[in-house]
Structure formats: structure tokens, C-alpha cells
Amino acid sequence: MVTGWPNMSNPADDTFFFILGISVALLAMNTGIMLYFVYRYNRKRHPQAEEVKENVSLEVLWTVIPTILVLAIFFVGWKGFQYMRTAPPDAMIIKVTARQWSWTFDYANGKENNVLKVPVKKPVKLLITSADVLHSLYIPAYRIKEDAVPGRQTHLWFLPDQLGSYDLFCTEYCGVGHSAMITKVEVMTQQDFDAWYSGTQETAEEAAETKPSLHAAAKKAGAPVPETGARLFQVKGCVACHTTDGTPKIGPSFKGVFGKQETVIRNGQERQITVDEAFIKQTLLHPETDRVKGFPPIMPSQQGQLTDKEIDEIIAYIKSLK
Numbered sequence: 001m002v003t004g005w006p007n008m009s010n011p012a013d014d015t016f017f018f019i020l021g022i023s024v025a026l027l028a029m030n031t032g033i034m035l036y037f038v039y040r041y042n043r044k045r046h047p048q049a050e051e052v053k054e055n056v057s058l059e060v061l062w063t064v065i066p067t068i069l070v071l072a073i074f075f076v077g078w079k080g081f082q083y084m085r086t087a088p089p090d091a092m093i094i095k096v097t098a099r100q101w102s103w104t105f106d107y108a109n110g111k112e113n114n115v116l117k118v119p120v121k122k123p124v125k126l127l128i129t130s131a132d133v134l135h136s137l138y139i140p141a142y143r144i145k146e147d148a149v150p151g152r153q154t155h156l157w158f159l160p161d162q163l164g165s166y167d168l169f170c171t172e173y174c175g176v177g178h179s180a181m182i183t184k185v186e187v188m189t190q191q192d193f194d195a196w197y198s199g200t201q202e203t204a205e206e207a208a209e210t211k212p213s214l215h216a217a218a219k220k221a222g223a224p225v226p227e228t229g230a231r232l233f234q235v236k237g238c239v240a241c242h243t244t245d246g247t248p249k250i251g252p253s254f255k256g257v258f259g260k261q262e263t264v265i266r267n268g269q270e271r272q273i274t275v276d277e278a279f280i281k282q283t284l285l286h287p288e289t290d291r292v293k294g295f296p297p298i299m300p301s302q303q304g305q306l307t308d309k310e311i312d313e314i315i316a317y318i319k320s321l322k
């Protein structure tokens with residue numbers, strides 16, 4: 001699927017082109033008058049300067065016309081704003097959580113994803129919040145943008161009128177992983193969406209993540225399995241800073257890290273530790289305690305973000321990355 005711009009008439013575009021039209025007309029008019037004056041009042045033609053006394057009709061004109069223009073711009077903008085703030089009552093509601101540094105989309109049936117999948121031609125209402133700092137959700141293709149504020153819910157809506165895949169990203173600087181806070185809106189046919197939504201058919205990417213598992217037995221017994229950890233690694237945003245192929249990114253890579261000797265810094269003192277379950281758990285919940293040498297102290301605490309079971313699943317995943 002391609003990333004593109006749907007051809008929709010959008011109130012934001014209408015307002016933009018309305019203001020642009022007025023600006024171009026005024027620019028042309030001002031430039032024209034200026035050139036005419038340069039010619040008309042040239043020193044050769046007009047050697048003696050004259051004082052211009054008041055001209056009531058001119059003053060009325062240059063007060064009334066700009067007032068009308070400004071009110072017209074306000075009116076067009078206000079109509080567009082009303083449209084953008086008022087979701088149709090039948091809109092599908094999806095909850096959005098922004099966090100350092102990923103997006104999570106929660107659907108009414110409990111489905112959770114980090115790509116915003118929606119059916120085509122159905123209005124979608126987003127209820128947005130943040131788990132940590134200020135972020136801002138931006139979908140340029142639909143001309144919408146709204147802050148994600150911790151402890152507060154904001155909203156937006158849009159009508160995905162064409163199939164395709166469109167960028168969705170964070171547009172408010174939120175820390176070192178800000179530029180990684182990018183995902184897609186995937187507009188699917190109603191049929192594909194229903195199949196995905198009801199879970200009868202997995203998309204290719206998910207099928208790859210949760211392949212028929214060797215750990216089915218463990219899963220049944222409720223033990224942590226790396227597959228769930230792998231999903232959390234994506235959904236909870238670890239992927240923004242950590243790789244699984246051995247390349248250090250903003251933080252250390254997860255590959256082969258379990259059981260490794262690392263130099264950590266606590267209160268300015270260096271010491272050696274072995275990366276084990278306890279260390280990973282401590283780093284998830286209290287990342288400030290021991291920082292791995294050579295990396296910036298920016299790991300956000302996952303306290304309240306991850307359950308104990310999820311922490312075990314992430315540990316199982318890290319262990320599996322030999």
C-alpha cells in the first residue's frame with residue numbers, strides 16, 4: 001500500500017485556500033498599485049510634492065474592506081473548526097494512548113494494536129491521552145492534529161475516504177525517541193477490517209509475530225512466553241530505543257544481553273553486574289537506579305505501564321534473543 005494524500009475536500013483545505021486566495025489577490029493589488037505609483041509620481045513627472053488632506057471615502061473603504069475580509073476568514077475557519085470538533089454520532093470510537101515512544105490503539109472489543117486500522121468510509125473518533133509526557137497526534141492526510149495530555153482526554157475525528165496507508169506521527173517534541181513515534185493509519189475494506197477485528201483472520205505482520213507457537217503448552221499453563229513479550233516490545237514502544245539484532249540504538253540492544261556482564265553506573269560509581277531477571281525488572285521499573293555505561297539516562301520508568309506478568313513476558317523475550 002502506498003502512503004499518499006486522499007483527494008478529499010476538507011474544511012482545513014478550504015480555509016487554507018480561501019486565505020491563500022485573499023493573500024494572492026492582495027499581493028497582486030498592492031504590487032500593481034506600487035508599480036503604478038513609481039511610474040506616476042516619478043520625480044520627472046511630479047517634481048513638486050503635494051500634501052494629501054483627508055479623504056473620507058478612502059478611509060471608509062480601507063476600514064470596511066479589511067473588516068469584511070477578516071470576518072469572512074473567521075467565519076470560514078469557525079465553520080471548519082466546528083466540523084472538526086463534532087464527530088458524527090455513529091463514529092467508531094478508538095482510544096489512543098501516547099507514550100515515550102509509541103502509540104497504542106484500543107478498540108471497543110478489547111483489541112489492541114500499534115497501527116491504526118480502520119474500515120474505509122466510516123467515521124472514526126479518537127479519544128486521546130498520554131501515559132507520560134505531552135505528545136501530539138498528527139495525521140497529515142486528514143489534516144488533523146491534537147495534543148495527547150497525561151491525565152486528560154482529548155478527541156479528534158476523521159473520515160477515511162480512501163483505501164491506503166497514511167502516516168501518523170507525534171508532532172510535539174517529547175524526548176530523544178520523538179522521531180521514532182511514527183506509525184500508520186491503515187484504511188481497509190470493511191470486509192478485511194471485520195476479519196481482522198473479529199480476529200478470524202490475522203494480518204501478515206501479526207501472523208509473523210504470533211506464528212503457531214512452540215510454546216503452546218507454556219501458554220496454556222499461563223507461563224510467560226517470548227511471543228507475548230515480542231508483541232509488548234512493539235506495543236509498549238521499547239522498539240523505539242532498543243534493537244533485537246545486536247545494534248545499539250538509543251539504548252542497548254536486547255540481543256544476547258541476558259547473562260551478559262555490563263558496567264553500570266549508580267550515583268556516579270561504576271560497577272560490574274550480570275544482566276539477570278532482577279536487573280531487567282529493576283531497569284524497567286526504576287531505570288534511574290543503575291544505568292548501563294555508555295548510554296544516556298533517558299529510559300522512562302514502566303511503573304504502572306506494565307503488569308508483573310508483562311514484565312515476565314518481556315524478560316522471557318529478552319532471554320530468547322540469544
Ligand code: CUA
Nearest residue numbers: 135170172174
Ligand atoms: Cu511523542 Cu513527540
